[in-house]
Amino acid sequence: MLDLKMRGSSCVLMSVLLMIADGLIVKGPSGPLVAPLGSSVVLPCSVHELLSVKDLEVEWRRTDSETLVHLYQDGESRTESQQQDYQDRAHFFTDQIQHGNFSLRLDDLRAEDEGQYKCKVYIQQESGETVVQIKVNAERLRVSGTSRSISASVGEDVTLNCSVDSHIPPGDFEEVTWTKTDEDIQVLLYQDNEAHSSNERYRDRVELFPSEIPKGNFSLRLKSVRTEDKGVYMCQVFAGGLSANATVVLDQLGFSVVHIMMLILCISASGSGLLLFCLIYCRSPTK
Template identity: 65%
Template sequence: MLPCFVELPLPVEELEVEWKRNDSETLVHLWQDGKSRPESQNQRYHERAHFFTEEIAHGNFSLFLSNVTHEDAGVYKCAVYTNLDSDETLIEIKEIERLIVSGGHVISAYAGEDVTLNCSVDSHMPPENIEEVTWKKMDEDILVLLYQESEVLTDSSHERYRDRVEFFSAEERNKGNFSLRLKSVRTEDKGLYICLVFSGALSDNTIVEVLQLGKSMFFMDKMCKNVAELSALMSQKWIIRAKIMWDALLIGWEGQTLSPLSITVTLVNRRNL
C-alpha cells in the first residue's frame, strides 16, 4: 500500500487524484470525474494498481499495488487537485523482496528407475541470498538432502537416502535449480516430498508426490528350439513383446523341432508387478 491522505475530506465531484512514477512520469492510476480511470493506466500497472474506492470520500487516496516486482522499486508521486488548490506527496519503494519456489508435480516410477523431483527458486533471487534448501519426506519427517550456506551436506541425509540423492551442478544451483535426483527408486520411497527454501525472513516451498507403481520389468531376448520351450516360458508368466520371427518354412507347428536360429522372441518377466 502506498499511503496518500488529506486531513479534511474534499468534494468528490471536483477532485482529481493522480499517481505517477516520479522518475518517468508513467501514469500508475487516475481518479477523475468521480470515478477510477483504469483505462488511463500504463499497461504495466493494469489490474495491479487500485484505489480504495469507498475511502476516497473520506480523504484516503492511498494506492494498493499487487504482484510487485523488482521493476516497481522507485519513487511514486500522489498529486491531488481541486478547483481551488493542489498538493502532492512522494512515496519511495526502496527494495522489493520476494521468494517464489515452484515445481510441484506427481511422479510415477518403477522400482530401480532414477527420477527427478523438481524444485526451482525464482531466478531474481541472487544465489548468495539462498541460505538453506531442505528436501524432506513429509509423511515420515525424514531429511533427504540439505543445502546450507552454499554447501551440499550429504552426510545429513537419512541412511535410507544416503548415496541415492543429489542436486544438479553448482551452475544449475546458481540458476535457482534445486531439483533432487533420486536414484534407484524403492517401494518405500512412495509418498510426499517437500522442498523448503529459506532466505533471511523469507521462506517458500513446493511439494512433489512420488507414486511407485511396482517392480521394474526385466527384458531379455531368448532363442526357442521348439514350441514346447515357448509354451513353458508363457506358463511361467513370461510375456512375448515382439513378433515371432523365423527364417525357415514351418510346415507343422505342433511338435515340430526347429533350428536354434529359427525363432527369436523378446520377453518381459512381469511376475513381480
C-alpha cells in the first residue's frame, strides 16, 4: 500500500515537472509600473534565450478587453493589426527581438491606458506569457532620452541622454537608475546624492555629470565603448513620489579612425618588413 502511494506521488511529481519543462518561461517586471500622463513607459517582456525566430509570434493584449496592442508575426511588426488607439504609440524594439527581448514601449501615456497588459510568446510548439500592470499618475513627471539610435566607435566615449522635463526641486530626486534592458543589467545607480556602479562590466566606465544633476540632467557618459555595449538602455527617475523612464538605443558600433589608422600602419609595417626580408634573401650569396 505504501509502495503504491509512493508510486502515485512520483507520477504526480513527474507530471508537474513535465508541465514546467514544456512551458516557455517569459519574464516580466517584479511589480506594477507607475508612470505619469504624457510619458513613455517600457513594458518588459523577455525570454532567457531565443534559439530561433522561426515560427515566432508575440502578442501584446489588454487583459480586460483582449484589445490587440501590438503583434509580431512572420518576422515583422504587424502595425496594421493594432487597435487604432495604439497605432503610432506602441512599438517593439525590433532589433532586440532576435535576442529574446519582446518589451513594448508605449508613448504618450493616457488615463485610459491604465490596466493590465499580457505579453504572450509563441515559439514553434511552446508558449508562455507574463502580465504587466500600468498605473497612471495624474501628476506629470516627464523624462526624455534620445528618439534616434546613437552610433559610436569602439574605444570612444559616448553620452546617453536623460533629462527631467519638469520643475522638480533637486532635493526631490530620490533615485535614478540606468539599466541595460536587453540583458537586465543595472549600469548605474544614483541615490543619496551619490552615483556608483556595482556591475563589473561598467565599473569605472560610467558616470553622470554632477554639475548638471540640479538641472534635472541625468545623462550618462559611457567611456571606452565596447562591442558588447550595444543595446537598449533605460533611464528611470524617481522623484517626489513619482517615477518615469526614457530609453536610449546604442547601435552601429564600429572602429574609430584611430583604430583604422593603426590597423593600416600595422599592415603597412608588416608588408614593408616582408619586402625587406625578401630583398635581403635575394641579395644573399648562394652556397
